[in-house]
Amino acid sequence: MSPSEARVTHPEVAPVHVLAPATELVRAERAGVSYGDTPVLAGVDLTLRAGDFVGVVGPSGAGKTTLLRLLLGTQRPTTGTVRRAPGVRVGYVPQLETVSWNFPVTVGECVLMARSGRLLPWPSRAERADVAAVLERLGIGHLVDRHIRELSGGQQQRMFLARALLRDPQMLLLDEPTSGIDVATRHDMLHLLGHLHDDGMTIVLTTHDLNGVAAHVPDLVALHGTVVRRGAPLDVMTSEVLEQTFGAPMDVLQHLGMPVVLDRHAPGRPHGA
Amino acid sequence: MLETFLEPFAYDFFVKAVVVATLAGALCGLVGVYVILRGMSYIGHGLSHAIFGGFAASSVIGVSYVLGAGIWGFASALAINRVSRSHRIGADAAIGVITTASFALGVALLTVFGNRGPSFDAALFGSILGISSTDVWTLVAVSVLTVGVVASRYRALLFATFDPEVADVSGVRVARTDALLMLVLSLAILSTLSVIGVTLVAATLVIPAVVARMLTHRFATMLWLSTAIGAVCGLVGMNLSYHLDVPSGTTIVLTGASLFVVVLTLTGVGRLGRTQTRSGTPAVL
Numbered sequence: 001m002s003p004s005e006a007r008v009t010h011p012e013v014a015p016v017h018v019l020a021p022a023t024e025l026v027r028a029e030r031a032g033v034s035y036g037d038t039p040v041l042a043g044v045d046l047t048l049r050a051g052d053f054v055g056v057v058g059p060s061g062a063g064k065t066t067l068l069r070l071l072l073g074t075q076r077p078t079t080g081t082v083r084r085a086p087g088v089r090v091g092y093v094p095q096l097e098t099v100s101w102n103f104p105v106t107v108g109e110c111v112l113m114a115r116s117g118r119l120l121p122w123p124s125r126a127e128r129a130d131v132a133a134v135l136e137r138l139g140i141g142h143l144v145d146r147h148i149r150e151l152s153g154g155q156q157q158r159m160f161l162a163r164a165l166l167r168d169p170q171m172l173l174l175d176e177p178t179s180g181i182d183v184a185t186r187h188d189m190l191h192l193l194g195h196l197h198d199d200g201m202t203i204v205l206t207t208h209d210l211n212g213v214a215a216h217v218p219d220l221v222a223l224h225g226t227v228v229r230r231g232a233p234l235d236v237m238t239s240e241v242l243e244q245t246f247g248a249p250m251d252v253l254q255h256l257g258m259p260v261v262l263d264r265h266a267p268g269r270p271h272g273a
Numbered sequence: 274m275l276e277t278f279l280e281p282f283a284y285d286f287f288v289k290a291v292v293v294a295t296l297a298g299a300l301c302g303l304v305g306v307y308v309i310l311r312g313m314s315y316i317g318h319g320l321s322h323a324i325f326g327g328f329a330a331s332s333v334i335g336v337s338y339v340l341g342a343g344i345w346g347f348a349s350a351l352a353i354n355r356v357s358r359s360h361r362i363g364a365d366a367a368i369g370v371i372t373t374a375s376f377a378l379g380v381a382l383l384t385v386f387g388n389r390g391p392s393f394d395a396a397l398f399g400s401i402l403g404i405s406s407t408d409v410w411t412l413v414a415v416s417v418l419t420v421g422v423v424a425s426r427y428r429a430l431l432f433a434t435f436d437p438e439v440a441d442v443s444g445v446r447v448a449r450t451d452a453l454l455m456l457v458l459s460l461a462i463l464s465t466l467s468v469i470g471v472t473l474v475a476a477t478l479v480i481p482a483v484v485a486r487m488l489t490h491r492f493a494t495m496l497w498l499s500t501a502i503g504a505v506c507g508l509v510g511m512n513l514s515y516h517l518d519v520p521s522g523t524t525i526v527l528t529g530a531s532l533f534v535v536v537l538t539l540t541g542v543g544r545l546g547r548t549q550t551r552s553g554t555p556a557v558l
Contacts (some may be wrong), residue, residue: 103492110435163439
């Protein structure tokens with residue numbers, strides 16, 4: 001553990017090695033990504049610091065997953081630069097849609113993948129205990145021997161979160177962690193991420209769920225090929241920014257000090273027109 | 274009845290053939306698990322044809338066909354893996370282009386320069402009589418290497434097969450792991466060609482793994498099951514080859530196919546869905 005790290009615990013979540021606040025973890029400068037001749041991201045300026053809790057919102061095709069890949073380092077920028085602090089442990093929770101659910105692994109086997117460094121194929125007693133503990137902490141300890149396809153969407157999200165947490169990450173990136181799950185489970189997931197952030201973990205997630213993210217995440221990025229706006233929910237969730245980001249008119253109300261986004265009703269305009 | 278069954282074991286060549294067929298079946302069953310789970314069921318078919326190009330090239334150049342075809346097959350496997358991982362075109366298309374081009378080049382070389390190496394008929398269909406001591410020791414060495422790789426890189430191979438992007442982020446050297454698997458796969462195909470043959474080796478990679486997948490949803494169990502099923506198919510198939518006087522590759526594959534039908538009948542067609550990969554295609558040929 002470096003001098004800038006301290007070990008803290010929380011009664012509900014995993015112990016986390018936290019970095020000194022405001023340590024710069026990733027800096028993207030004028031970063032762009034093109035797939036062939038198709039630009040996906042351009043001119044992205046974004047800095048992530050230790051302790052950030054960032055929600056990235058934007059329409060389908062806005063480049064949210066590509067932005068996560070840039071931050072992870074699995075995608076190189078075709079223009080500009082992305083610098084990452086060395087030695088930062090990263091956890092990644094992929095989109096559920098990208099996973100082959102017929103793959104023959106149980107929940108326990110899947111979570112154990114996080115410990116890929118050990119040469120022996122079978123888990124040690126300590127590893128088994130760690131897997132059981134992280135699954136128990138996320139409320140799915142009883143599912144350890146189930147095949148991954150037998151889980152609900154929320155349980156699948158928790159399983160991948162468990163795999164990421166088993167690496168004791170300092171930075172956690174989640175791609176659409178609130179998609180494919182019901183409202184209560186979505187609330188639980190965002191609440192859980194809030195606890196991890198309270199314990200010092202840096203978190204970045206992408207989502208389509210504007211109201212959920214506005215209620216739980218303190219720092220938002222509106223993305224549409226580039227960063228349209230970054231700031232607190234009340235600064236980002238404005239009609240102007242959302243229309244610029246999503247290309248559709250939206251109204252924003254305030255409820256208990258939080259923005260609530262509504263699709264704008266166009267009087268006299270029939271549905272589907 | 275028992276006497277008839279045991280009769281061929283009096284011949285040294287048959288004992289050698291049974292040992293090789295059983296080992297070849299087990300080896301293909303083990304490697305085949307990764308092949309079908311990566312949605313690359315066609316790779317066995319493609320690589321064996323690519324290796325045929327290597328046979329021809331090594332024959333023309335005058336180097337050992339094991340070395341020449343091995344290097345050729347490994348290079349083809351790496352090219353296929355690299356192209357398919359780039360997501361620009363699918364694995365099936367990459368295999369189709371690279372291996373058929375290699376096969377065509379092999380045919381062209383043989384046509385122009387003539388065959389100066391081993392019998393290509395045996396390489397195409399497998400032969401009990403064509404198994405040499407070199408084949409036996411090559412297969413033993415490749416089997417030991419494969420078991421060593423699978424055991425020591427078990428976790429990295431599993432993670433890179435299941436979710437390469439997250440594996441990469443989690444510290445697995447995915448490109449190196451993929452290259453290692455492609456090396457093992459090429460060697461497995463090369464070392465089993467003498468008994469199974471170019472045209473049928475793909476089935477020995479796929480069938481045991483598919484049957485095993487229908488019987489379990491645990492990865493570790495699937496590895497054991499697929500290896501055991503491959504070994505049984507090799508053992509039974511080689512005996513059938515002797516008694517029916519049919520090429521060994523044919524009877525080994527037909528034994529596996531029969532087992533597949535039995536398991537499909539007992540477990541139901543629904544279990545076949547387990548073998549679907551992300552592309553949505555069941556992993557049977």
